Amino acid sequence: MHGRIARRLAAMASVTALLSSCGAITGGDDDVVTLDFWCWGDVQTARVDAFNASHPDIQVRRTDAGGGNDTATKLLTASRAGNAPDVACIEYQTVPAMVVSDVLADIADKTGPLTDTFTEETWQLTDFEGHVYGVPDDIGPMVLLYNKARFDELGLRVPETWEEFAEVAAEARAADPDTYMATFSPTEFGNFAGLAQQAGATWWQVEDRNWTVGFDDESSLRVAQYWQDLIDQDLVTAEPLLTPEWNNRVNRGEILTWPAGLWSPSVIYSIAEGQAGDWAIAPLPHWEGDSNAVALQGGSALCVTSNSDQVDAAVEFLTWMATAQESTDAQIAGGQYPASLNGQAATAESPPPALTGSQEDYWEVATEAAASTVPHIQWGPNVTTANDAFADAFSAAVRDHTPLTDALRNTQEEVVEEMERVGFHVTG
Incomplete structure (x- = not known):
């Protein structure tokens, strides 16, 4: 618990600096509308620059408020102070919590023409x-990112099912005792959520304001036990991702795969540029049966805040970000998979990311994953609490060698306890 409190305090402390950057710019041409925009990621720089160059009457000023969790925490504080930015990137799983807290504006009356720009499943992420x-801005359908060069060197096959994944993990360890098939990270809430959703889990459901919470449902427990078995057999590492130690393992070719969203090649490339062209993506392994369904891991929406008094200009910015070729080209070049249909179509004419630069069918695999996402995933009103509870419980389980299934049950208890404490009716 202490780690979670420290993280929240640190995030709160940095809000003061961000608040000072919000609000309209004074001086200059009175006809120019200035929008403040909070969003992370280098890809946003090129997009904002292109928008500003083509819209002299609307100028966007971007602030990187940190990643998804940091931005959400800071945005909530800024909104309560009445000084939130006009537009912010919000991860899909966090949107319901922002809605419940009255952080976001309902822009339904201004976005009707945009609905045909997305699939129904994608549009429902914000509707x-x-x-x-x-x-919707970008989506992260899950795939299996794997080090093809090392797979070829070790004579390994690409697994099509999770049963085969475990078999190949054992083969990899036998072929090279320093090599592991993958890493189970106890702090990756979104990754585990995606794997559980693929297996059939539904963590939140609501009907007539009655909530059902199911972190410890049968599907989730099955996924936890699966990874528990791999950890117990020393077939995967159990550690946080993107630490110096983990990065070194990747650079030495000792971590062979990463089941993750389509943004994962750009992350690995950022720490292992020397492996450009060595990696590839494949469909995410599935459970028994013929279903190729996968969940979304990551992805974000561009949202207008309830504090903004420039809603029309903000929606114009959002519309351009979703439909302009310059915008989607920058997304693709930066390693994002666009949420819009026109952006997804443009990937067919684009080279693959540098890490997977030798894979000719990269975008075909990516497109198939995007077309096979699990529909109608419901996120709850306290995802931030769930994220923190998950990270605390699973980190303790890995450290203390206690069951991951117990960590799931602990997460369930904390999520339900908070929902009931703030007034939600939880029926199961």
């Missing part, structure tokens, strides 16, 4: 019974 709280 709640006709109330629209953002425009």
